Amino acid sequence: MRKFKGILVGILASVLLLVLAGCGNSQAKNTVTVxxxxxxxxxxxxxxxxxxxxxxxxxxxxxxxxxxxxxxxxxxxxxxxxxxxxxxxxxxxxxxxxxxxxxxxxxxxxLEPLGIYSKKFKKVSDIKDGSTIAIANNPANTSRGLELLQSAGLIKLKKNFGALGNVKDIASNPKHLKFKEIDDTTGPRVLNDVDVVLISNTVALDGGLHVLTDSIYHEKLDQSTRDNVxxxxxxxxxxxxxxxxxxxxxxxxxxxxxxxxxxxxxxxxxxxxxxxxxxx
CATH class of the missing domain: 3.40.190.10 (Periplasmic binding protein-like II)
Structure with missing residues (x-):
């Protein structure tokens, strides 16, 4: 009888280990690091x-x-x-x-709208000739910023302008705007140093800015901004x-x-x- 009980305990222990192993494998399978x-x-x-x-x-x-x-x-x-x-x-x-x-x-x-911010100008039409605009220094956000400036009517870009475009692809700059490339995480901190700054909304929020109320112009959700989704x-x-x-x-x-x-x-x-x- 003792031998039988020992065998039964052994079987139950083996089943329990298999169940626990199965639970562990299931949990590991559904674990995702984001x-x-x-x-x-x-x-x-x-x-x-x-x-x-x-x-x-x-x-x-x-x-x-x-x-x-x-x-x-x-x-x-x-x-x-x-x-x-x-x-x-x-x-x-x-x-x-x-x-x-x-x-x-x-x-x-x-879509998190990219915004145009300024402490010197209240609207885009107020931006003066020769003003300096700070834009992101990484390729995707540089081109995105230039497209926003074109949407705002400040510049015109070459017809073949693409995702890796930069200031060299500006076809028309009637206000003779100057461009200063910055680390795009520093946007809110340079607002007092330059005339205009383009700031992504994640960075803007971290800096206490609200793109829908604090920017003088921002992206809208439409076909022209789908690459920014x-x-x-x-x-x-x-x-x-x-x-x-x-x-x-x-x-x-x-x-x-x-x-x-x-x-x-x-x-x-x-x-x-x-x-x-x-x-x-």
């Missing part, structure tokens, strides 16, 4: 703790990496599974410059990962969106589109 920065980091920290993430069976870990290039490299190298910080234009520019370490887009998230990205080899794709649906959950709209004052405009949106 790399981010700024307000996007805050959003994903909220999502990671949310009931919606738990209901989706996702164990989300959030990792902060403040440099965009380093964050993309960490993603392709597997230190981060998915990243949340970049626009479609930034993503395309990165892939062009890193053909051996490409990323894949998982889905769209939002933000995305979730992963390493190219993971493009079909079903667990990672769940993050896109989770981001667009109505309760998550209510939180984002309230916390960021409506400055992160939701864009829930298929990736084919960028091809039309």
């Amino acid at each position: 790399g981010s920065q700024g307000s996007d980091l805050e959003i994903w920290e909220h999502i990671a703790k949310s009931k919606q993430a738990k209901d989706a069976g996702l164990n989300i870990k959030v990792k902060e990496i403040t440099d965009g290039t380093q964050l993309n490299q960490a993603t392709t190298q597997g230190q981060v599974d998915v990243n949340a910080f970049q626009s479609w234009a930034y993503y395309k520019a990165y892939n062009r410059e890193n053909p051996k370490g490409k990323l894949a887009a998982l889905g769209t998230t939002y 933000n995305i979730l990205a992963t390493a190219d080899k993971n493009k079909d990962n079903k667990t990672y794709k769940k993050l896109v649906k989770l981001y667009h959950n109505k309760d998550i969106q209510k939180y984002i709209k309230k916390k960021y004052y409506g400055t992160k405009i939701e864009v829930n589109k298929p990736l084919s949106y960028f091809d039309n």
Whole structure:
């Protein structure tokens, strides 16, 4: 009888170990490390703790990496599974410059308007001849800023202007504007030093600015700004990962969106589109 009990205990212990191992494998399979920065980091920290993430069976870990290039490299190298910080234009520019370490887009998230800010001028038409405009010094945001200045009627760009365009591609500059390239995270700090500054909304929010009320001009959501829509990205080899794709649906959950709209004052405009949106 004792021998039988010993065998039974052994069997039960083996079954328990198998169950625990299965639970561990399941949890590991559904664990996703999301790399981010700024307000996007805050959003994903909220999502990671949310009931919606738990209901989706996702164990989300959030990792902060403040440099965009380093964050993309960490993603392709597997230190981060998915990243949340970049626009479609930034993503395309990165892939062009890193053909051996490409990323894949998982889905769209939002448009965060780029704004034109000034402490000297109250509207675009007030900007004087010869004024200095500070623009971002990274390729994707440089071209984005120049397109915004064209939309505002301040300059005209060459017809073949693309995602990696720069000030050399300005075809007409009637106000003889001067351009100063800056690290785009320093925008709010240089507002007192230059006439006009182009500031992305993540940076603006960190600096206490609201693009919809404090800028003198900002982007609108339309076909001309679709390349500036933000995305979730992963390493190219993971493009079909079903667990990672769940993050896109989770981001667009109505309760998550209510939180984002309230916390960021409506400055992160939701864009829930298929990736084919960028091809039309």
